[in-house]
Amino acid sequence: MNQFHISEDAAAFSKTVADWMVAYISKRLETQDRFTLVLSGGSTPKKLHELLAGEPYKSKIDWRRIHFFWGDDRFVPFNDDRNNAKMAFETLLDHVPVVKGQIHVMQTENITAPDSAKAYEAVLKAYFPSFDKSGSATTFDLVLLGMGDDGHTLSLFPGQTSVIHETEVLCTSLWLEQQEMHRVTLTHPIVNHSAAVAFLVIGANKVQALHEVLEGTYNPDKYPSQIIKPVQGELHWFLDQAAAAGIKH
Numbered sequence: 112m113n114q115f116h117i118s119e120d121a122a123a124f125s126k127t128v129a130d131w132m133v134a135y136i137s138k139r140l141e142t143q144d145r146f147t148l149v150l151s152g153g154s155t156p157k158k159l160h161e162l163l164a165g166e167p168y169k170s171k172i173d174w175r176r177i178h179f180f181w182g183d184d185r186f187v188p189f190n191d192d193r194n195n196a197k198m199a200f201e202t203l204l205d206h207v208p209v210v211k212g213q214i215h216v217m218q219t220e221n222i223t224a225p226d227s228a229k230a231y232e233a234v235l236k237a238y239f240p241s242f243d244k245s246g247s248a249t250t251f252d253l254v255l256l257g258m259g260d261d262g263h264t265l266s267l268f269p270g271q272t273s274v275i276h277e278t279e280v281l282c283t284s285l286w287l288e289q290q291e292m293h294r295v296t297l298t299h300p301i302v303n304h305s306a307a308v309a310f311l312v313i314g315a316n317k318v319q320a321l322h323e324v325l326e327g328t329y330n331p332d333k334y335p336s337q338i339i340k341p342v343q344g345e346l347h348w349f350l351d352q353a354a355a356a357g358i359k360h
């Protein structure tokens with residue numbers, strides 16, 4: 112069931128997400144020791160990260176109990192500005208008291224993309240040993256996802272049919288012709304078995320894609336974000352009014 116959180120503008124959007132995350136993380140940590148959080152790439156999360164890295168949010172989250180992962184990354188060196196992990200460290204992780212051993216970056220140096228995906232799969236299997244795609248075991252506590260103006264999410268891009276429908280591995284790699292780079296990405300099963308998924312989508316340029324993803328014909332090969340359907344978890348859409356202009360909510 113989609114849960115919508117629509118904010119007036121980008122600034123209010125980041126605050127809405129931050130407030131919700133503080134409450135959600137605190138609630139889950141009342142009954143468990145750790146919180147597994149998947150960060151999204153792209154530009155949308157930057158302001159959210161910067162908000163969380165400052166007061167009052169910084170002291171409201173028990174950072175030492177959070178384990179960090181990425182939904183995908185561009186297969187470029189860490190010091191390349193296109194690298195999602197680099198952005199996350201610069202805007203958040205370098206500014207809050209995280210436990211270094213609980214931050215799981217997708218390797219993009221001194222390894223091939225396929226081997227990086229295999230290495231990440233091993234980390235995921237160590238965290239979620241009982242996960243079985245056909246079962247009901249929960250994986251991550253929260254997966255933050257962006258959505259491109261073409262309806263892609265993670266690195267599941269339109270036309271990348273085998274990656275979109277991949278169910279045998281938890282993490283895979285692909286060659287993205289239009290960006291002339293490899294990508295490493297989680298596949299939909301491990302995301303769809305998480306306790307909660309939160310799409311973060313702002314901007315008028317996302318109106319058409321959001322309308323198609325939410326209200327158009329189901330066609331994940333064309334609109335890959337449609338493949339994200341939590342089995343038992345919550346599905347949240349954090350939007351600004353600009354992006355939400357084309358949907359009934």
Ligand SMILES: O=C(O)[C@H](O)[C@@H](O)[C@H](O)[C@H](O)COP(=O)(O)O
Pocket residue numbers: 151152153154155156182183184185195256257258259260263264265266
């Ligand atoms: O590595 C990436 O690019 C992301 O994981 C990707 O899925 C992103 O979330 C969307 O492209 C939205 O990006 P923006 O937030 O920049 O619009």
